[in-house]
Amino acid sequence: MNTGVLDRIRGIVQQFALAAGRRCLICGRRIVQRDSVFPELCPDCLADIRPQTRGYCPGCGMCYPSDSMEVYLCSDCRRSPRPWSSLGFFGPYSGLVRSMITDFKFNARLPLVTLLGRMLLQGGVLHDIQPADVIVPVPLHPRRLQERGFNQSLELARRLVPVWGPEVDVRSLVRVRNTRAQRGLGKKARRSNLKGAFAVRGRRLENKRVLLVDDVMTTGSTLTSCARALRACGAGRVDVLVVARA
Numbered sequence: 001m002n003t004g005v006l007d008r009i010r011g012i013v014q015q016f017a018l019a020a021g022r023r024c025l026i027c028g029r030r031i032v033q034r035d036s037v038f039p040e041l042c043p044d045c046l047a048d049i050r051p052q053t054r055g056y057c058p059g060c061g062m063c064y065p066s067d068s069m070e071v072y073l074c075s076d077c078r079r080s081p082r083p084w085s086s087l088g089f090f091g092p093y094s095g096l097v098r099s100m101i102t103d104f105k106f107n108a109r110l111p112l113v114t115l116l117g118r119m120l121l122q123g124g125v126l127h128d129i130q131p132a133d134v135i136v137p138v139p140l141h142p143r144r145l146q147e148r149g150f151n152q153s154l155e156l157a158r159r160l161v162p163v164w165g166p167e168v169d170v171r172s173l174v175r176v177r178n179t180r181a182q183r184g185l186g187k188k189a190r191r192s193n194l195k196g197a198f199a200v201r202g203r204r205l206e207n208k209r210v211l212l213v214d215d216v217m218t219t220g221s222t223l224t225s226c227a228r229a230l231r232a233c234g235a236g237r238v239d240v241l242v243v244a245r246a
């Protein structure tokens with residue numbers, strides 16, 4: 001084959017790659033003008049993933065009926081403060097944000113992690129999350145990890161290095177009991193389902209500022225159990241960062 005033909009083939013492949021890169025990662029429509037934060041999304045999909053900057057509780061992230069409302073602590077958080085110092089999240093677990101997370105998690109659509117990781121970073125900036133000494137993902141039980149093939153929280157946590165902490169620690173916080181899935185359980189049942197589910201191994205987190213990371217916070221039972229285990233082992237401070245609040 002002469003070099004002219006080879007060059008032509010290379011040119012076609014390159015054009016193909018460029019065209020593919022200009023298509024929206026979600027809907028596949030052609031992107032004419034790229035957004036600076038989410039260049040892989042078209043304007044329609046972009047409009048669907050707005051961050052929550054008002055109308056929520058800074059303690060638990062509960063979203064109030066209108067996002068024109070103030071940011072204030074809900075009665076639950078005033079009554080019993082959360083075991084973390086601050087909480088950051090990108091937005092509510094609905095619409096496109098929800099379908100992206102479920103697609104990533106249950107259909108293993110791994111390219112979405114870049115996008116979700118950037119949403120996590122934005123959530124951290126918007127809610128003024130402090131830099132940590134170490135980033136800790138909510139662990140999966142080894143059996144669940146084997147079924148799914150990856151831990152979505154760990155994949156997201158990796159996206160925060162080095163902005164929110166120099167390293168991800170996957171060894172200290174462990175899930176010692178394989179609990180049934182939290183989905184479909186009420187608040188009380190979720191809490192008892194998680195009793196003794198997490199433990200901290202070793203002393204690496206003692207006096208450290210820990211950033212605990214997960215994809216979604218629903219009632220907060222999982223994050224509460226993890227944060228309590230971290231504080232009990234001597235973590236100096238625990239902050240929480242999630243992509244979405246259900």
Ligand SMILES: [Zn+2]
Nearest residue numbers: 024027042045
């Ligand atoms: Zn789109």
Ligand SMILES: [Zn+2]
Nearest residue numbers: 057060074077
């Ligand atoms: Zn609250």
